[in-house]
Amino acid sequence: xxxxxxxxxxxxxxxxxxxxxxxxxxxxxxxxxxxxxxxxxxxxxxxxxxxxxxxxxxxxxxxxxxxxxxxxxxxxxxxxxxxxxxxxxxxxxxxxxxxxxxxxxxxxxxxxxxxxxxxxxxxxxxxxxxxxxxxxxxxxxxxxxxxxxxxxxxxxxxxxxxxxxxxxxxxxxxxxxxxxxxxxxxxxxxxxxxxxxxxxxxxxxxxxxxxxxxxxxxxxxxxxxxxxxxxxxxxxxxxxxxxxxxxxxxxxxxxxxxxxxxxxxxxxxxxxxxxxxxxxxxxxxxxxxxxxxxxxxxxxxxxxxxxxxxxxxxxxxxxxxxxxxxxxx
Numbered sequence: 001x002x003x004x005x006x007x008x009x010x011x012x013x014x015x016x017x018x019x020x021x022x023x024x025x026x027x028x029x030x031x032x033x034x035x036x037x038x039x040x041x042x043x044x045x046x047x048x049x050x051x052x053x054x055x056x057x058x059x060x061x062x063x064x065x066x067x068x069x070x071x072x073x074x075x076x077x078x079x080x081x082x083x084x085x086x087x088x089x090x091x092x093x094x095x096x097x098x099x100x101x102x103x104x105x106x107x108x109x110x111x112x113x114x115x116x117x118x119x120x121x122x123x124x125x126x127x128x129x130x131x132x133x134x135x136x137x138x139x140x141x142x143x144x145x146x147x148x149x150x151x152x153x154x155x156x157x158x159x160x161x162x163x164x165x166x167x168x169x170x171x172x173x174x175x176x177x178x179x180x181x182x183x184x185x186x187x188x189x190x191x192x193x194x195x196x197x198x199x200x201x202x203x204x205x206x207x208x209x210x211x212x213x214x215x216x217x218x219x220x221x222x223x224x225x226x227x228x229x230x231x232x233x234x235x236x237x238x239x240x241x242x243x244x245x246x247x248x249x250x251x252x253x254x255x256x257x258x259x260x261x262x263x264x265x266x267x268x269x270x271x272x273x274x275x276x277x278x279x280x281x282x283x284x285x286x287x288x289x290x291x292x293x294x295x296x297x298x299x300x301x302x303x304x305x306x307x308x309x310x311x312x313x314x315x316x317x318x319x320x321x322x323x324x325x326x327x328x329x
Contacts, residue, residue, distance in 0.1 A: 005236055007032035012066045012111070014038050014049065014058065014100060015073030020116065022180040023224045024070070027232070036064060038073075049073050050092055055099035059107035066111040068235055071100055071153075074116075076146055081187050086145035093149035101156045105164050113168035114235045115157060117242060119220070119285055120147035121172065130286040131172075131242050140280045158241050171234040174246035174285055178224030178308065179315035190219055190253065194260050195309070195316050202266040203320070209261070209268060212276035215254030220246050220284040223308030229300045230290070237294045245296065246285035251305060263309050 011028060015021055017039025028035045038047050038058050047054045075085075075092040097115075104113050122129040124140025134154075139147040157168040177191030185193055194211065201209045222245075230245035257270055290296035303311075 002236060003031055006232065009033045009067045010064060011035045011068045011070060012038070012058070012061075012064075012108070013070045013072065015071070018072060019178075019180050019182060020072055020176065020224060020228070023178060024072075024228050024231070027225070027228050036061065036066075049099055050095040052099045052102065055103040056107065059103040066108050069104060069108060069111045069113045070231070070235070071097075071113065071115040073100065074146075074149070083142050090145045090149060093146065094152055097149065097153040097156060101153075101160055105160055105166065109164065109166055111167075112235065113157060113160075113166065114231065115153050115168070115170045116231070117154060117170040117172040118147065118150050119172060119174055119246075119283055121150045121154065122147075122283070124280055127282045128284055128286050129172075129244065131244060131289055134242065142280070154242055161241075167239065169234060169238050169240060170242050171231050171238075171245045172242055172285060173227055174220040174222045176222060176224050176227055178312050181224075181312070183316065191221060191256065191260075191309070191312065194257055195264070195312055198257075198260050198264040198266045199313065199316055199320065201268055202264055207268050208271045209257075209266065210271050210273050210276075211253060211257045212273055213253055214274050215257065215272050216252060217280075218250040218252050218282045218284070219256070220249060221251050221256070221305060221308075222247050223303040223311070226300070226302050226308075230296060233294045233296065233300065234290070240293070243290050243293065244285040244287050245290055246287055247302065248284060248287040248297075250282065250284045256305075259305065260309060260313070263306065264313055 006028065011033055013021055013024065013035055016025060016037035021037065025035055025037060047058050049055045073096050075089055119129060120143040122133060123137025125137055126133050154170045157170055160166050161168055175189055177189065181192040182188050183192045183196040185196060197209045227245060234243050234245060261270060287296060291298065
């Protein structure tokens with residue numbers, strides 16, 4: 001990544017008070033960029049992007065003309081939460097994306113629009129996901145509503161580029177983990193959920209930790225700092241519509257659980273519960289295009305799983321007492 005490129009750039013971040021947003025702003029600060037964070041829950045400016053008037057206000061804040069808009073705002077949680085909130089996600093996220101795109105066109109047409117995509121957008125029956133597979137099959141039942149709203153966002157960017165000659169792209173993310181993640185056991189992604197379980201089991205001397213599924217399901221796991229590097233590399237260098245940014249490596253849940261157990265120092269046993277939610281059995285992003293287009297993985301140093309987990313566990317243990325009980329299982 002060309003670090004000098006970002007110095008002095010003006011960047012609007014929607015959803016910037018989120019897990020990714022907190023890590024992104026730390027990175028942009030180090031790069032010398034000027035960023036403006038808008039979040040729905042906390043931060044200097046609060047807003048509701050489901051309302052067009054408020055989306056317009058965000059884009060006109062203090063008359064700033066942005067170089068980039070990084071759009072991360074969305075209603076989203078992991079585990080089985082999406083299955084029980086399909087209508088809510090459909091309504092809220094489609095409203096957020098449609099309003100933000102229109103506000104971009106009307107007030108920040110000079111800015112490049114970079115939206116955060118997700119592997120949930122891809123057909124659920126395809127284990128290795130290539131960009132050309134995007135619209136070639138139904139989404140997985142567990143995330144079909146959320147995934148569709150991201151698909152709509154991607155189509156919206158294409159449509160606005162075609163008609164209004166704007167610039168935009170949507171990097172597709174893998175399963176993220178790292179500091180500031182959501183560790184609430186009911187809504188967390190798999191890494192945060194397991195880090196919370198094992199660290200709390202160690203702290204409370206619990207005899208066992210339950211892991212959902214039989215352990216053979218796989219996930220593509222990427223440390224948040226690496227994902228942010230990919231996001232910024234794509235923002236700077238990629239003009240196409242979508243681009244997979246991941247590790248290209250599948251990790252079984254059993255391997256993940258055993259690694260977290262070891263690194264957390266937990267001495268009890270692991271119990272696999274095959275009656276609990278597991279989602280997609282296998283999925284991994286094909287990152288060939290990103291390697292060819294932006295030099296992904298050759299121009300940036302990636303964390304190993306152990307390195308990323310060490311940073312995540314250390315952060316969690318330092319902050320565990322400041323979290324509510326429900327936030328860490």
